[in-house]
Amino acid sequence: MPGISNFSPALTGLIPVLGAISSGVVIPFQAGANAMLGRSLGHPLWAAVASLLVSLMVVLPLLLLLKAPMPALALAARGPAWMWAGGVAGVFYISAALVLAPRLGAGGFIAAVVAGQMAGALLLDQFGLAGFAVRAVTPGRLAGALLVVLGVVVMQFAGTGAASPAPAAS
Template sequence: MFSKTMLVLVLPVAMALLAGAVLPFQAAANAAVGRTLGHWLWGAFASLTVSSLVVIAALLVLRVPAPDMGKALQGPWWLWIGGVLGAMYVAAAAALTHKLGAAGFLVLVVAGQIITAVLADHFGVMGLGGKPLSLARLAGVVLILCGMLLVQGNWGAGPAASSTAAVKQPEG
């Protein structure tokens, strides 16, 4: 079957693919619950509340020891920004997925991630090891942006082919 070395290599890749695979459903659910509750911010709040409850349950079930908060409070200022950025992503998903479609929203998210990641690598921010911007990496970013345009575009298709036109919006 799989050797331990193979499993160490395959498991993170499989987990990352699964994490990416669930994002269209998360974005669609956040948008739908936001519409149902009357505002996209309620959709974001509902999503983050459920997420918090799931993480709390996992901490309890797995009996994860309490963190050393003193040590964490001595860390750099950006140590805590992940929650703010996560909330921004969830709110954007709730606000924009029904307008852009799941593919449209996520291809723009991926384009933003790649551009920012290449810059973060280049400048070595937030403890990342510096990886200089090269012509090959820049070409990769350009190709991703071209792919984003192809996925988001409505090249000659009628209005029924639009991701937003095909979705029946609930009344209210």
């Protein structure tokens, strides 16, 4: 099977973008499913726990199937403490989605998340934080981020009529 580097440069650049888009498609579903699960379990944080447990049950067999080597815990222990904050960020995101997605709607919530991601990404790139190389905020990159924020405003506040209640969990 040919590697990704055997394709044309345009296709090589497109494949990761399509992968990212594909993963992004499931995020609104995750928010809605977790919100409904939170209502069914009686509290949004129980849905966060359930979501993380299901994630663990999916990842562990994949690690075994792929014959992934055991983690290098000694090496990881020597790394910066902040690198473990990804788990905290995941809990924050899942919990925010549980509470906010039903209020903002799938489109409004995801548009706001993307705006926040753009702002965070610009800061991480500008200052080379979280292991990213320094990549200056240029006028073009800033304009792109501002267009995303404008998209959030349009998605959330354009007159689309009243929201109807979500169907009950069955």
